[in-house]
Amino acid sequence: MVSIIIPIYNRAYLIEETINSIKAQSYTDWECIIVDDGSTDATVECVKALIEADNRFQLFERPKTITKGPSACRNYGFTKIKGDYVQFFDSDDIMHPEHLKLKINAIKDNDFVVCKLRTFSGDFNPEVFFKEDGSPKITQPLNLFEAFVTGAFSMMMVAPLWRTKSLKPYLPIREDLHILEDHELYARALFTQKKAAILNNELIYYRVAGASSTNSFYSNVDYGLISYFKAKKTVLKLSQTKPVKLSVLKMTLGFFRQALAERNFSAANKCLRFINENKLCYNFSLKLKCLRIHFFYAIFKIIQRGDTKFKPLFKI
Numbered sequence: 001m002v003s004i005i006i007p008i009y010n011r012a013y014l015i016e017e018t019i020n021s022i023k024a025q026s027y028t029d030w031e032c033i034i035v036d037d038g039s040t041d042a043t044v045e046c047v048k049a050l051i052e053a054d055n056r057f058q059l060f061e062r063p064k065t066i067t068k069g070p071s072a073c074r075n076y077g078f079t080k081i082k083g084d085y086v087q088f089f090d091s092d093d094i095m096h097p098e099h100l101k102l103k104i105n106a107i108k109d110n111d112f113v114v115c116k117l118r119t120f121s122g123d124f125n126p127e128v129f130f131k132e133d134g135s136p137k138i139t140q141p142l143n144l145f146e147a148f149v150t151g152a153f154s155m156m157m158v159a160p161l162w163r164t165k166s167l168k169p170y171l172p173i174r175e176d177l178h179i180l181e182d183h184e185l186y187a188r189a190l191f192t193q194k195k196a197a198i199l200n201n202e203l204i205y206y207r208v209a210g211a212s213s214t215n216s217f218y219s220n221v222d223y224g225l226i227s228y229f230k231a232k233k234t235v236l237k238l239s240q241t242k243p244v245k246l247s248v249l250k251m252t253l254g255f256f257r258q259a260l261a262e263r264n265f266s267a268a269n270k271c272l273r274f275i276n277e278n279k280l281c282y283n284f285s286l287k288l289k290c291l292r293i294h295f296f297y298a299i300f301k302i303i304q305r306g307d308t309k310f311k312p313l314f315k316i
Contacts, residue, residue, distance in 0.1 A: 001082060001083040002100055003086045004089050005074055005078060005086065006034045006091050007091065008039065009070075010040060010043055012042040014207075019057075026097055034057065034091075036073075071172075071173040075171065075175065085104070086161070087100070093206050094124055094126075094204070094207075096201075096203040099203040104161075108197065110195040110197040111167075113160065114155055114159045114160045115201055116201060116202045116204075118202045121209075129202075135202050145187070146244060151247060156182060157185075158204055167189060174230070184230070221259045222264065236278055245280050252274055256271035260314065263304065290316070293313070293316075297314070
């Protein structure tokens with residue numbers, strides 16, 4: 001059995017598409033655990049109506065004693081599952097009809113199987129999306145952990161189907177993170193050797209929404225910056241290799257530049273402090289480049305300028 005876990009909040013206008021895509025699975029041995037996060041619209045009523053005739057669905061309301069948020073809902077949902085495999089899913093995404101069948105056929109003796117995702121916005125057109133496949137090919141990395149944490153092997157929360165016993169030791173998901181909770185979880189899971197199967201098929205259609213936590217972070221650097229630091233500290237505790245440190249350094253400088261462009265000098269200072277505290281400039285060349293960044297940053301603070309026109313000054 002596959003256990004699908006879906007946190008849900010105010011999705012009355014979208015949830016029908018998601019639930020219908022699960023009902024349409026050619027593989028039928030599944031259960032779907034839906035955990036409502038305190039919706040204030042008609043979400044609960046809509047879900048009840050949609051799942052009334054199918055006992056493979058179970059709807060729970062997040063207990064008031066549990067922290068609000070999708071991670072808490074996923075953790076709570078995990079305590080209710082019975083399946084040999086677990087598939088996290090989002091309440092506004094769509095499954096290809098062959099999604100679960102192909103993953104079950106591919107996982108064999110592996111710890112998890114990952115498929116390609118395709119992003120979309122607006123209306124979902126199955127006649128188009130189910131017949132096209134334009135996503136980049138996923139390749140099997142030599143070092144799964146390092147490829148994941150450096151971004152060479154991308155794996156969002158919903159991409160893998162996990163063998164339940166392979167994921168369970170790394171749960172619960174961190175509930176104090178606004179963003180990168182999946183990155184933090186999977187970094188811990190992949191640090192100990194895991195076997196992965198890869199399906200180069202688009203099987204999940206990931207809706208890009210303007211109100212997501214990740215989009216909030218990229219439009220306002222203050223949102224989630226502490227969560228970013230916490231997630232990356234987990235990565236750095238696991239590994240201090242040069243590729244890992246360099247990837248964290250480059251990403252942190254990306255958020256530093258964003259903060260500077262927003263003239264958010266407090267956030268920019270936090271980024272530079274994180275770089276220094278974690279010794280991310282690990283060789284002489286990087287130290288020189290970081291000195292240059294500090295020099296020009298001091299000037300920009302004095303003249304109260306952003307870095308939109310001068311990004312090359314703040315890159316390594």
